[in-house]
Amino acid sequence: MSKTNPARGMRDFLPADVRKRNYVIGIIKEVYESYGFEPLETPAVENLETLMGKYGEEGNQLIFKILKRGEKLEEALSSGGNASVNERALSDLALRYDLTVPLARVVANNKNELPKFFKRYQIQPVWRADRPARGRFREFYQCDVDAIGSGSMAVEVEQISAVTAILRRLGFDDFIIRLNHREILSDILDTAGVPPELQGDALVAIDKLDKIGAEGVAKELSDRGIADKSAEMLLGIFEETRKIVEDGKDINRTIVGNLINIVSNEVLTDVGRILKYAAGCPVQLDPSLARGLSYYTGAIIEINVADLAGSIAGGGRYDALIGMFGKEQIPACGLSLGLERILVVMDERGMFPPEIAESTPADVMVTIWSEETTSESLKLASDLRQAGLRVTVYPEPDKLGKQIKYADAINVPYVAVLGENEISEGNVTVKNMKTGEQETLDRHHVSTIVVGRLG
Amino acid sequence: MSKTNPARGMRDFLPADVRKRNYVIGIIKEVYESYGFEPLETPAVENLETLMGKYGEEGNQLIFKILKRGEKLEEALSSGGNASVNERALSDLALRYDLTVPLARVVANNKNELPKFFKRYQIQPVWRADRPARGRFREFYQCDVDAIGSGSMAVEVEQISAVTAILRRLGFDDFIIRLNHREILSDILDTAGVPPELQGDALVAIDKLDKIGAEGVAKELSDRGIADKSAEMLLGIFEETRKIVEDGKDINRTIVGNLINIVSNEVLTDVGRILKYAAGCPVQLDPSLARGLSYYTGAIIEINVADLAGSIAGGGRYDALIGMFGKEQIPACGLSLGLERILVVMDERGMFPPEIAESTPADVMVTIWSEETTSESLKLASDLRQAGLRVTVYPEPDKLGKQIKYADAINVPYVAVLGENEISEGNVTVKNMKTGEQETLDRHHVSTIVVGRLG
Numbered sequence: 084m085s086k087t088n089p090a091r092g093m094r095d096f097l098p099a100d101v102r103k104r105n106y107v108i109g110i111i112k113e114v115y116e117s118y119g120f121e122p123l124e125t126p127a128v129e130n131l132e133t134l135m136g137k138y139g140e141e142g143n144q145l146i147f148k149i150l151k152r153g154e155k156l157e158e159a160l161s162s163g164g165n166a167s168v169n170e171r172a173l174s175d176l177a178l179r180y181d182l183t184v185p186l187a188r189v190v191a192n193n194k195n196e197l198p199k200f201f202k203r204y205q206i207q208p209v210w211r212a213d214r215p216a217r218g219r220f221r222e223f224y225q226c227d228v229d230a231i232g233s234g235s236m237a238v239e240v241e242q243i244s245a246v247t248a249i250l251r252r253l254g255f256d257d258f259i260i261r262l263n264h265r266e267i268l269s270d271i272l273d274t275a276g277v278p279p280e281l282q283g284d285a286l287v288a289i290d291k292l293d294k295i296g297a298e299g300v301a302k303e304l305s306d307r308g309i310a311d312k313s314a315e316m317l318l319g320i321f322e323e324t325r326k327i328v329e330d331g332k333d334i335n336r337t338i339v340g341n342l343i344n345i346v347s348n349e350v351l352t353d354v355g356r357i358l359k360y361a362a363g364c365p366v367q368l369d370p371s372l373a374r375g376l377s378y379y380t381g382a383i384i385e386i387n388v389a390d391l392a393g394s395i396a397g398g399g400r401y402d403a404l405i406g407m408f409g410k411e412q413i414p415a416c417g418l419s420l421g422l423e424r425i426l427v428v429m430d431e432r433g434m435f436p437p438e439i440a441e442s443t444p445a446d447v448m449v450t451i452w453s454e455e456t457t458s459e460s461l462k463l464a465s466d467l468r469q470a471g472l473r474v475t476v477y478p479e480p481d482k483l484g485k486q487i488k489y490a491d492a493i494n495v496p497y498v499a500v501l502g503e504n505e506i507s508e509g510n511v512t513v514k515n516m517k518t519g520e521q522e523t524l525d526r527h528h529v530s531t532i533v534v535g536r537l538g
Numbered sequence: 539m540s541k542t543n544p545a546r547g548m549r550d551f552l553p554a555d556v557r558k559r560n561y562v563i564g565i566i567k568e569v570y571e572s573y574g575f576e577p578l579e580t581p582a583v584e585n586l587e588t589l590m591g592k593y594g595e596e597g598n599q600l601i602f603k604i605l606k607r608g609e610k611l612e613e614a615l616s617s618g619g620n621a622s623v624n625e626r627a628l629s630d631l632a633l634r635y636d637l638t639v640p641l642a643r644v645v646a647n648n649k650n651e652l653p654k655f656f657k658r659y660q661i662q663p664v665w666r667a668d669r670p671a672r673g674r675f676r677e678f679y680q681c682d683v684d685a686i687g688s689g690s691m692a693v694e695v696e697q698i699s700a701v702t703a704i705l706r707r708l709g710f711d712d713f714i715i716r717l718n719h720r721e722i723l724s725d726i727l728d729t730a731g732v733p734p735e736l737q738g739d740a741l742v743a744i745d746k747l748d749k750i751g752a753e754g755v756a757k758e759l760s761d762r763g764i765a766d767k768s769a770e771m772l773l774g775i776f777e778e779t780r781k782i783v784e785d786g787k788d789i790n791r792t793i794v795g796n797l798i799n800i801v802s803n804e805v806l807t808d809v810g811r812i813l814k815y816a817a818g819c820p821v822q823l824d825p826s827l828a829r830g831l832s833y834y835t836g837a838i839i840e841i842n843v844a845d846l847a848g849s850i851a852g853g854g855r856y857d858a859l860i861g862m863f864g865k866e867q868i869p870a871c872g873l874s875l876g877l878e879r880i881l882v883v884m885d886e887r888g889m890f891p892p893e894i895a896e897s898t899p900a901d902v903m904v905t906i907w908s909e910e911t912t913s914e915s916l917k918l919a920s921d922l923r924q925a926g927l928r929v930t931v932y933p934e935p936d937k938l939g940k941q942i943k944y945a946d947a948i949n950v951p952y953v954a955v956l957g958e959n960e961i962s963e964g965n966v967t968v969k970n971m972k973t974g975e976q977e978t979l980d981r982h983h984v985s986t987i988v989v990g991r992l993g
Contacts, residue, residue, distance in 0.1 A: 086588065089584070090585045096578065117928050132541065160624075199944065
């Protein structure tokens with residue numbers, strides 16, 4: 084007898100889970116498509132070399148690697164003693180780690196098939212050999228939207244607008260879209276006198292402002308060799324922002340006003356455009372927003388929901404990534420929604436509509452009276468399906484009480500009882516499982532009446 | 539610069555492909571749900587031990603195995619010299635190889651959560667390290683429907699009926715559902731005097747009847763040590779069936795008549811029930827239908843379409859498989875639709891509806907005249923979306939000709955031109971990309987009119 088639990092950090096999704104996941108994914112798809120984003124799917128398995136070196140040292144380690152097979156494996160194992168038999172030699176393939184690198188590969192590989200502006204969405208699982216923890220899994224879905232080929236700020240705005248529409252459709256009304264720009268960060272760092280070679284380190288520290296507070300960041304900046312005076316100045320700028328947000332008056336304009344002497348006009352113009360075009364979305368400037376990834380070159384975006392640590396979506400402009408796979412640099416910008424986090428918050432807040440939360444496998448269950456009447460029951464089920472109902476059939480003749488009990492267990496709202504009397508009289512007895520009421524209906528009217536009752 | 543093609547035997551699906559796949563998957567889901575089947579999803583990655591030994595010797599080799607990580611890998615590599623460092627020691631996880639074994643694991647693992655009759659569908663990719671060939675990929679989708687917990691023939695019939703409904707909805711009208719029963723095969727083998735220990739071998743040979751013909755099978759039977767007299771008798775029975783089918787009169791009843799002296803009454807009763815209950819489906823008895831898998835215990839089903847070598851769906855009853863993961867045997871029956879083959883046939887025959895085949899990313903593209911009017915264009919796009927239209931926006935100000943050319947390239951049926959004149963006059967010029975016609979419309983009526991034109 085084998086073990087029956089899923090592998091570590093992996094999850095089985097039973098029907099009630101799948102329904103919730105599909106409900107959210109369905110809305111994400113619908114909204115992305117309404118914005119003209121096109122669906123793309125890439126294989127779960129990529130060549131190892133496609134992924135290695137794209138996610139930093141830690142990423143390299145977290146990539147699930149697939150063992151070579153047959154002769155190639157034997158070759159790797161027999162070549163030159165144990166010392167040289169390492170991970171890299173034993174593996175040729177790997178599991179998808181995110182949806183951005185595969186997109187860059189596809190764009191480079193299909194240059195002639197794809198339009199010059201390529202807007203795609205992609206909703207697929209990714210795998211990371213991370214230590215599993217609460218809310219952190221080794222297989223999880225990403226819902227990415229990216230636009231390739233244009234440097235216009237209208238691109239950022241369409242994505243902000245689409246994600247806003249998705250979150251509102253799902254019932255979120257308390258999210259904030261934090262916006263920053265890579266050059267705002269570097270201009271602030273320059274102004275504070277952080278030398279270029281330490282700016283990467285400084286960003287890693289600043290990224291933790293939400294988690295460890297100003298004091299924690301100050302300590303980390305000092306540990307990373309950044310002068311106290313620079314740290315003080317940096318944190319002073321961010322503290323000012325915090326106060327402006329707390330004050331709540333004309334936040335974005337006030338923050339821009341404070342940045343005018345620090346940040347180039349060009350960047351402030353771009354940021355201003357995003358704020359203007361995205362007027363209907365809850366965008367809020369945050370000059371301290373860094374995000375971990377080093378590949379951003381322009382706008383940096385993160386979406387937060389009240390009482391959820393961490394973000395529910397994030398992304399930005401990465402004009403240099405596609406070039407890793409092709410001959411030319413192509414501008415690009417993308418946002419990624421975290422499906423698992425959205426589901427956690429929606430579950431906690433009870434945000435699923437009743438028909439999803441109730442998770443019924445069918446609208447009606449048809450009973451089977453005897454072997455002889457099985458055809459009649461299957462026929463009735465078929466007729467009810469013709470009327471658009473979802474219909475399950477109790478699979479075998481059994482005591483009526485047991486059939487009703489099963490219908491109750493699977494949460495079906497109506498049972499269509501087809502006993503000997505009903506068949507001989509051309510009737511069906513319909514039982515409402517919520518109220519317990521029963522009524523005997525003409526067989527030809529059952530579907531119309533049940534459809535009506537279900538609303 | 540990295541290689542940009544997908545890994546060997548893997549495929550990228552560009553938008554036009556994804557739309558076709560989603561169209562077929564959507565119909566499969568909808569029909570399965572109308573029969574009360576519930577969605578289940580299992581992880582792509584399973585513990586290696588869950589999969590090993592479930593698919594025969596060849597299957598074991600075709601399973602993609604994932605390399606152990608960190609300390610465990612070091613341990614495996616350093617333990618006892620090269621001789622003992624083998625595939626099995628280096629790997630702890632593996633990629634899903636089919637959807638049936640994970641189902642058996644889930645059923646055993648969730649006995650108390652699942653209803654006593656569990657009807658599930660599952661549409662997910664599986665991975666096999668097979669040699670890629672025309673139509674054979676290393677990542678492909680299976681669309682499985684299974685019912686756990688009942689031995690009633692109504693189960694087989696509901697699945698046959700659901701798959702028939704799916705194929706008809708997709709536009710197939712020339713498929714045959716071949717039906718056999720494991721015990722018909724073994725009773726025929728007994729009658730022909732094939733000793734029990736050679737019956738497995740005989741089935742492997744019989745399975746090839748379609749491919750290599752009666753003469754080929756006779757040779758293979760002989761090679762496998764089956765007496766010429768037995769082979770002759772076996773092939774005689776199958777030849778009779780072939781003639782009955784060719785004759786075309788009352789096929790199933792004639793075949794049953796021929797089997798009465800060979801096959802037990804009980805089995806013929808079961809088969810008779812399937813034929814009776816599934817009266818609306820093109821079911822045809824075929825006593826030679828073997829299918830490779832050894833785990834079938836009752837009905838064996840395969841669906842064929844004219845001019846496609848191989849089957850488009852297959853399955854049967856496997857009352858002993860779930861027991862491999864649990865303490866008790868639980869009856870089960872399932873059918874699996876081959877998505878990739880369905881897509882191949884539908885493509886060849888041009889069976890996709892026009893809106894899928896045309897693969898448009900949006901109903902309307904809105905132009906951008908200048909940086910200053912970008913907000914107006916985004917606003918128009920947003921209004922059109924409110925009316926239910928799918929709307930893309932050209933991402934930046936550009937010459938109108940280039941914008942129209944792009945709309946043509948991405949196959950959008952309407953372009954909404956919003957130039958300086960249109961804005962100042964509260965109008966939009968709408969260009970029909972098929973006819974080339976242009977009309978200037980009041981901004982407030984654009985959405986209603988375009989919705990109407992699109993039908």
